[in-house]
Amino acid sequence: MTEKDIKKQFGNNVKYYRKLRKITQFDFADMIGKSEETVSNIERGIPSTGIELISKIAEVLNVQIEQLFDRNIIEINSNIDMRRNDLIDNLVEVLKAKDEKFLNNLLGVLT
Numbered sequence: 001m002t003e004k005d006i007k008k009q010f011g012n013n014v015k016y017y018r019k020l021r022k023i024t025q026f027d028f029a030d031m032i033g034k035s036e037e038t039v040s041n042i043e044r045g046i047p048s049t050g051i052e053l054i055s056k057i058a059e060v061l062n063v064q065i066e067q068l069f070d071r072n073i074i075e076i077n078s079n080i081d082m083r084r085n086d087l088i089d090n091l092v093e094v095l096k097a098k099d100e101k102f103l104n105n106l107l108g109v110l111t
Contacts, residue, residue, distance in 0.1 A: 001071075004045070006069065007045040007046070007048075008044075008045035009045075009069060010068055010069055011044055011045035012043070012045075013067065013068045013069070014043055014057060014068060015043040017067070017068075018043075018061065021061060023060075025039045025040060025043075028060065031060045032053065032056050032060055033056070034053070042057075
């Protein structure tokens with residue numbers, strides 16, 4: 001794996017965890033003490049990011065530093081998302097077959 005590949009993987013993982021935690025680039029930049037442009041560059045794998053900043057990013061995202069370099073995180077989570085979407089599709093099909101009274105009762109239980 002080249003240095004460019006490592007930076008790209010790091011950036012993809014930072015973006016993944018930031019979005020997972022529903023943090024905007026603007027807010028994330030504020031949390032790590034950098035500009036929004038710097039965050040954008042990190043996520044695109046452009047800059048050289050020092051160990052102090054990497055440590056701060058991991059702290060803010062509540063992950064281990066190693067997780068920010070994990071080559072499999074995006075692939076693993078894409079598979080989880082696909083399975084989740086399949087389950088949702090199956091649930092929608094099951095619910096389509098139910099009558100209005102059942103759905104209203106279910107809604108009452110869920111809310």
